[in-house]
Amino acid sequence: MNKQRLTMATLIGTILQIAMVVAGHWVPAIQGAFMFGGLGLSLIAGAIYAVRANGGWGGAAAGGIVAGGVSALAGIAVSWLLGDVPASLLVLGTVGSAVTGLLGGVAGRLLAPKPGGSAATN
Numbered sequence: 001m002n003k004q005r006l007t008m009a010t011l012i013g014t015i016l017q018i019a020m021v022v023a024g025h026w027v028p029a030i031q032g033a034f035m036f037g038g039l040g041l042s043l044i045a046g047a048i049y050a051v052r053a054n055g056g057w058g059g060a061a062a063g064g065i066v067a068g069g070v071s072a073l074a075g076i077a078v079s080w081l082l083g084d085v086p087a088s089l090l091v092l093g094t095v096g097s098a099v100t101g102l103l104g105g106v107a108g109r110l111l112a113p114k115p116g117g118s119a120a121t122n
Contacts (some may be wrong), residue, residue, distance in 0.1 A: 001063050002053040009052065009067040013045025013101075017075025025082045034085070035093075038075060042068030042097035046104025051112045060109035061102050068101015069094050 017038060024031035046064025053063055073094045079085045085093075 001059050001066075002055060005053040006049055006063050006066060009045050009049035009063065010070050012048055013041055013067050013071030014074045016041045016044070017071050018078050021075050021079040021082070021084065024079070025084055031084060034079065038072055038093060038097055039100045041075075042072050042101045043104035043107070045071045046101035046106075047108035047111070048104075050105040050108025054112050055109075057106070057109055060105040060112075062105070064101040064103070064105020064108070065098045066101070068104060069098030072097030072101075 020030065020037050020041065021034065024034055024037075030037070045067040049063040049067045050060035053059060055063075073090065076085060076089050076093045080087055080090060
């Protein structure tokens with residue numbers, strides 16, 4: 001696993017997750033979409049890792065799990081501290097987001113250019 005790429009993907013995912021929950025604290029329509037928004041952002045974090053790391057399937061899946069799960073955990077923790085979600089979501093939401101991060105990692109691996117090749121030849 002590429003530590004630098006994993007850190008970047010996780011940081012991007014975390015910033016997006018926290019931005020979503022902070023906005024949702026004041027905008028009910030956003031708060032109503034926390035589940036789908038959080039899962040989608042975890043999928044994106046996983047895909048970012050896989051595309052940027054440009055490694056194998058196992059690394060893409062593992063990096064997606066970490067980037068998706070960690071970023072979601074941070075967002076859910078902020079949302080819980082704001083009093084917008086129950087504590088049980090810390091576990092349930094993180095696990096669900098880790099799974100979608102894995103899916104994002106696999107999707108990103110499918111889209112990533114092959115080492116030494118260009119995206120147009122994939």
